[in-house]
Amino acid sequence: MNQVLSLGKVLTLLFVSFLVVLGGVLYLDAPTNIILILAGMSVIILSMIWGIKWQAIEDDLMETLKSMFKPILILLAVGMLTGSWMLSGTIPLIIYYGLLSIDPLFFLVITAIICAVMSVMAGTSWGTIGTVGVALMGVSIGLGIPVEYTAGSIVVGAFFGDKLSPLSDTTVMASAMADVNIIDHIKHMLWTTIPGFVISLVLYFILGIQYGGGTEQQENINMIVNTLQENFNLNPILIIPPFIILTLIYFKKPTLPAFAAGIIAGVLLAIIFQGSTLLEFINVLENGYISSTDIPLVDEILQRGGLASMLGTVSLLIGAAIFGSPLKTAGVISTLLDKIMHAAKNSKTIMTSTLGLHGLLFTITGSYYVTYAVLGPIISPLYDKYKLYRKNWSRTMEDTGTTLSPMIPWGVTGAFIVDTLEVSTGEFILYAPMTYLGIIFALIYIYTGVGVPKKKSQDGESVKADVKVN
Numbered sequence: 001m002n003q004v005l006s007l008g009k010v011l012t013l014l015f016v017s018f019l020v021v022l023g024g025v026l027y028l029d030a031p032t033n034i035i036l037i038l039a040g041m042s043v044i045i046l047s048m049i050w051g052i053k054w055q056a057i058e059d060d061l062m063e064t065l066k067s068m069f070k071p072i073l074i075l076l077a078v079g080m081l082t083g084s085w086m087l088s089g090t091i092p093l094i095i096y097y098g099l100l101s102i103d104p105l106f107f108l109v110i111t112a113i114i115c116a117v118m119s120v121m122a123g124t125s126w127g128t129i130g131t132v133g134v135a136l137m138g139v140s141i142g143l144g145i146p147v148e149y150t151a152g153s154i155v156v157g158a159f160f161g162d163k164l165s166p167l168s169d170t171t172v173m174a175s176a177m178a179d180v181n182i183i184d185h186i187k188h189m190l191w192t193t194i195p196g197f198v199i200s201l202v203l204y205f206i207l208g209i210q211y212g213g214g215t216e217q218q219e220n221i222n223m224i225v226n227t228l229q230e231n232f233n234l235n236p237i238l239i240i241p242p243f244i245i246l247t248l249i250y251f252k253k254p255t256l257p258a259f260a261a262g263i264i265a266g267v268l269l270a271i272i273f274q275g276s277t278l279l280e281f282i283n284v285l286e287n288g289y290i291s292s293t294d295i296p297l298v299d300e301i302l303q304r305g306g307l308a309s310m311l312g313t314v315s316l317l318i319g320a321a322i323f324g325s326p327l328k329t330a331g332v333i334s335t336l337l338d339k340i341m342h343a344a345k346n347s348k349t350i351m352t353s354t355l356g357l358h359g360l361l362f363t364i365t366g367s368y369y370v371t372y373a374v375l376g377p378i379i380s381p382l383y384d385k386y387k388l389y390r391k392n393w394s395r396t397m398e399d400t401g402t403t404l405s406p407m408i409p410w411g412v413t414g415a416f417i418v419d420t421l422e423v424s425t426g427e428f429i430l431y432a433p434m435t436y437l438g439i440i441f442a443l444i445y446i447y448t449g450v451g452v453p454k455k456k457s458q459d460g461e462s463v464k465a466d467v468k469v470n
Helices: 007-027 032-049 054-088 090-101 104-122 125-143 147-163 169-177 182-208 215-231 236-250 255-273 278-287 296-302 308-329 332-343 347-365 368-385 390-399 412-421 425-431 434-448
Strands: none
Touching: 007 032, 007 308, 007 332, 007 347, 032 054, 032 308, 054 090, 054 125, 054 169, 054 236, 054 255, 054 278, 054 308, 054 368, 054 412, 090 125, 090 215, 090 236, 090 296, 104 125, 104 147, 104 182, 104 236, 125 147, 125 215, 125 236, 125 296, 125 412, 147 169, 147 182, 147 412, 147 425, 147 434, 169 182, 169 368, 169 390, 182 390, 182 434, 215 296, 236 255, 255 278, 308 332, 308 347, 308 368, 308 412, 332 347, 332 368, 347 368, 347 390, 347 434, 368 390, 390 434, 412 425
């Protein structure tokens, strides 16, 4: 059993963590992955000085990295998939049809809905953002709609769908860590997710009113459409790769093999329709698509993807593990939880406290792979003690983790969005209201009692209904 530090030392570790992360990222504007590693090193050094064994820290770190291996592979696959679909002409074809068919008035609303559907079916917000999201950003530039509006709409749609997909790793993980049936978990998330999504759609309609297809806008559209036609063989067959992935996902095939099939389809289409060589395709998988149309606006739209484009986010994921793991080993989480247990007076207090604790730790680490795995099993019994269904806790983890993740610029998901859509967090987050409204609605439900079911007894059907079905 790991040594648990005193409250004073725990608070010191948290203070040092905040100081290094916030100071390094926000004040110095230093690379986030390096700052997280430095923050982790600071926590490790202090913990070892105070008697925590290195072996215990290393064991927790290896366990955390193991849980992150799958998302690392998905990130790399998304990078290659994006480059593949650029070279094959799949994404240019989507941009082409989008420019010709979507009314600017409804573009932001349609974007959110398309991304939501894609994420529900594919089970990955990252995959949606890296493929359809990239294409829609190109359409946005052509229509003259600010990219920060579009990025916000893409994020809202992608994460709305991700939360409601039984194929999503975050949805599976949150329900599993709380030991809740995944369908019960998804249904319960509707309470905090639907209102934020509807409010976001209303905002997108209002923002779209000001874009009505002026002369300058139409000139840009014509220029982009003509340039795409000149540089790509825009055959409707190029839409096959997305349908291959969606079909495989629909039949419940694993995400990584589905993405691999999409990449292979892109290879074949690039060779057949775009005249690409195998070596050219390999270079695109590594470095992304390099556009040379001599039209700066079009080149800005098309230069995306590649394995290399995701390496920074992968290093950020590793940095988050180095930072978050020693906090667990040093007993920071268990100490804070113990204080919550002593201070909690009723179910409202425990729900508010655990919401705040998970939100705090997620904000510090920026990785739900760390916080779900650490806090999920520890806090779940507390909800039993206060006769609360565990799905209340699994929903809280998602509200202060999955949905909040785009708001944390030093977090893994936040960095992925910025790198992929090329829009800073500060620019788009105001136009992604669902990301923070979930917490607001969660607090409203806690203090009104609406949407917070409680157990009537410690046994019987009412309790069994909340237990995960294997």
